C-alpha cells in the first residue's frame with residue numbers, strides 16, 4: 001500500500017488522514033501547530049464531528065496513522081490547509097504556498113500530489129505547479145498533480161467524505177486516474193475525472209450557487225417586510241413547485257466556505273462576476289439589517305439589553321468562525337446596546353465576544369431575546385421561565401426556529417425576520433399545508 005502524507009490536520013485533513021489510515025494506508029499527518037500535534041499524539045481531538053475522535057484513535061492505535069510537526073517522504077501528498085480571504089477580498093494563499101514548499105524537499109519522481117484546499121481557478125496549474133517545480137521535477141512529466149476539492153458539510157464530515165461524489169481534476173489524465181484509485185478505496189459516491197481548473201471551478205460554483213440562492217432568500221425577506229408578508233410562508237409554498245428550491249433567509253452567511261469562495265470567482269473574472277459580487281454584498285449586509293430591526297423594535301428603551309442566542313455560524317455546530325452572529329452583536333454594541341451572548345456549543349474563549357456562562361445569566365434583565373443560530377436545543381426553551389427573568393418580553397427570531405404561539409402565550413411580543421406586520425397572511429385554502437412554526 002502507498003504511504004500518504006497529509007499536510008494540515010484541520011476539519012478536512014484530519015478526517016481524511018484517519019479514513020485513509022483505517023483503509024490500510026500508512027499515513028503521516030503533519031501540521032505546523034505543535035500544540036495540536038501534542039494533543040493528537042495523546043488521542044485528544046478538538047474538532048467536534050460525529051465519529052471523528054473514535055476514528056483518529058483507531059488509526060493511531062493501529063499504527064497506520066502517525067502525526068508530526070513536519071511532512072515526511074511519501075508516495076502521495078495531500079494538502080488540506082485553509083484558504084481564507086484577505087480584507088481586499090483576494091484569496092490568501094499563504095498557507096497553500098507554505099505547505100507546498102514544506103513538501104518540496106521530500107518529493108520524488110512519480111509522487112502523486114493532491115491539493116484539496118479550495119482555491120481560485122488556475123491555482124493548481126499555476127502557483128501550485130510552479131512551487132512544485134522548485135524540486136527540479138516537471139509537474140506534468142515527472143509528478144502527478146491534481147486538485148480534488150473537499151465538499152463535505154461540517155457536522156457530517158465523515159459520512160459525506162465516504163458518501164459524496166468526488167471530483168478530481170488532474171494536470172494530466174494519468175494523474176487524475178491515479179488519484180481516483182486512491183479515493184476509490186473509501187469513497188462510495190461517483191468519482192468524476194476532469195482537468196484541474198474545471199475541478200476548481202466546480203467547487204466554487206457549488207458554494208456560489210448556495211450563496212446566491214441565500215442572497216435571493218434574504219432579498220425576498222426584505223421585500224416581504226416592505227409589503228407586509230411572511231416570507232417563510234411564501235417560500236414554503238413556492239418550494240412546492242417541482243422546480244423551485246429557495247433556501248432560507250437569516251442573519252447573514254457565515255463559515256469559512258460559502259461566505260468566502262464566491263470572492264475567488266470575482267477575483268478570477270471581476271467583469272463577468274457581477275451577480276456573484278452583488279449576492280455576496282447583500283448577504284454581508286444582513287447582520288446590519290438585523291441589528292437595525294432590533295434597534296427599531298427597542299427604540300423606546302433607554303439603554304437596551306439584548307440576550308443574543310447562538311454564536312455559531314449555523315445550527316448544531318461549535319464553530320463561530322465568520323459567524324454573522326458576531327457581526328450582529330458588534331453592530332448592536334456599536335449602537336449602544338448591552339449584549340449578553342450565549343451559545344451552548346461554542347467554547348467561551350472561541351470568540352472575542354464575552355459570552356454568558358448560562359442561558360439564565362444571558363437573559364436576566366434583558367429587554368429582548370434575539371435568536372441568531374437555530375441550534376436544536378433552542379427549540380426546547382421555556383418562554384414562561386425565561387420571561388420571568390427578563391425586563392421586557394420581546395423575541396426577535398432571525399431563523400424562524402421557535403414555536404411562536406408558545407412564546408406569544410407566555411406574553412412575548414414576537415418579531416420574525418422577513419415577516420412584515422402589515423397584513424394577515426393566513427393561507428386561504430384548506431389543502432395548502434404550511435409548516436407548524438410558519439402558521440403559528
Ligand code: SAJ
Nearest residue numbers: 150151152153206207247248250253254255257258313314
Ligand atoms: N444559511 C442560510 N440559509 C440557508 C442555508 C444556510 O442563511 O438556507 C447560512 C448558514 O446559517 C451559514 C451559512 O449559510 O451561516 C453557510 O452554511 P451552509 O450549511 O450552507 O454551508 P457550510 O459552510 O457549513 O458548508 C458548505 C457546504 N457547501 C454546500 O452545501 C454547497 C459544504 O458541502 C462544503 O464542503 C463546505 O461549504 C466547504 O467547505 O466548502
